[in-house]
Amino acid sequence: MSVLDDLTPADRAGIRRTGSAKWASPMLATLTDHYFSSRDWIYERKFDGERMLGVRSARSTHLFSRSQQVLDGAYPEIADALSAQGVRDFTVDGEVVAFEGSSTSFSRLQRRMQTRDPEQARQSGVAVYYYVFDVLRVDGYDVTGLSLRSRKRVLRSLLSYGGPLRFTTHRNTEGQRFYEEACRKRWEGVIAKRAESTYVHRRSPDWLKFKCVNSQELVIGGFTEPAGTRKELGALLIGYYDGKALRYAGKVGTGFDEPMLRDLGARLRRLERRDSPFADAVPARKVHWVKPQIVCEVGFTEWTGDGRLRHPRFLGLRFDKRPRQVVRERPR
Numbered sequence: 001m002s003v004l005d006d007l008t009p010a011d012r013a014g015i016r017r018t019g020s021a022k023w024a025s026p027m028l029a030t031l032t033d034h035y036f037s038s039r040d041w042i043y044e045r046k047f048d049g050e051r052m053l054g055v056r057s058a059r060s061t062h063l064f065s066r067s068q069q070v071l072d073g074a075y076p077e078i079a080d081a082l083s084a085q086g087v088r089d090f091t092v093d094g095e096v097v098a099f100e101g102s103s104t105s106f107s108r109l110q111r112r113m114q115t116r117d118p119e120q121a122r123q124s125g126v127a128v129y130y131y132v133f134d135v136l137r138v139d140g141y142d143v144t145g146l147s148l149r150s151r152k153r154v155l156r157s158l159l160s161y162g163g164p165l166r167f168t169t170h171r172n173t174e175g176q177r178f179y180e181e182a183c184r185k186r187w188e189g190v191i192a193k194r195a196e197s198t199y200v201h202r203r204s205p206d207w208l209k210f211k212c213v214n215s216q217e218l219v220i221g222g223f224t225e226p227a228g229t230r231k232e233l234g235a236l237l238i239g240y241y242d243g244k245a246l247r248y249a250g251k252v253g254t255g256f257d258e259p260m261l262r263d264l265g266a267r268l269r270r271l272e273r274r275d276s277p278f279a280d281a282v283p284a285r286k287v288h289w290v291k292p293q294i295v296c297e298v299g300f301t302e303w304t305g306d307g308r309l310r311h312p313r314f315l316g317l318r319f320d321k322r323p324r325q326v327v328r329e330r331p332r
Contacts, residue, residue, distance in 0.1 A: 007150070023053060029191055032208045045188075045191075046187065049097035050320055056083065069320065082165070089139050098112065103187070104187075108126055110260070111125075127164075134148075134151055138154060182212055189209060191207060220238055220292065221237050222284075223268055225286040230261075232262060249328075252312040255313040274289065277291065296318060298313065307328075
């Protein structure tokens with residue numbers, strides 16, 4: 001018996017036979033600064049982790065980042081939990097997180113994101129959880145054509161939740177109140193999703209980000225010499241792509257611990273180049289330019305009028321997004 005057997009005739013018209021299980025581009029949310037409540041939307045907690053697709057077939061189980069990197073070695077306990085499910089053919093979408101107390105911690109998750117050795121991952125001392133919030137495929141059928149509410153019902157019945165697998169609950173209607181609650185609890189924010197929307201493989205206004213804290217993925221284009229007791233580097237020079245041009249967004253010199261400084265220093269020195277990768281003039285001295293191949297996450301208070309970050313703070317490296325995909329996020 002399949003979980004799809006309980007679909008209504010109208011819902012069955014929204015599914016179709018599909019090929020073998022494989023990676024697919026995930027649906028992405030659009031940033032907004034308009035926070036609202038509506039009976040036509042549902043509201044989920046926004047997690048500060050790594051987006052991941054879980055793909056199970058009769059022969060294998062694999063975990064994929066949004067940039068199609070295989071993450072089986074980084075999160076082996078999650079792969080094991082998906083392999084142990086009674087259903088043998090599905091693709092689910094969710095977020096991997098690590099906790100520091102009751103809050104998700106991207107910096108703590110870094111210790112798992114950077115390994116591909118299953119035993120090293122298991123012995124890291126960092127527990128991870130996979131919060132599953134959507135489903136793309138079940139028993140040879142593509143279910144992305146179903147409404148979100150219908151997909152959530154299928155997802156609830158599809159897996160046995162426990163251990164590292166968690167079902168992402170949602171709120172109905174009260175989006176503003178949930179957003180205020182999320183910010184009081186110092187969560188990352190809220191994702192608002194149109195309840196009747198289908199799943200599309202691109203960024204969509206049917207999913208919206210209500211962020212409590214400003215953060216932005218940025219590309220590292222250089223670093224300055226360390227000063228005082230600081231070792232390896234002083235600050236990172238960071239930017240984003242505007243078409244083919246890498247635009248300078250400022251420098252970030254806080255938020256690093258010693259292990260991260262050592263790791264970053266080693267990575268960046270392997271990428272050094274003679275000239276600046278930025279299209280703009282960079283007002284910095286004693287700079288080492290690097291090939292723009294590393295993406296990081298930076299928190300900040302606001303963008304200035306001349307396109308620079310105010311009060312930036314380094315949050316961690318991102319391995320799930322290619323540099324050319326990094327653009328400035330602007331609220332709709």
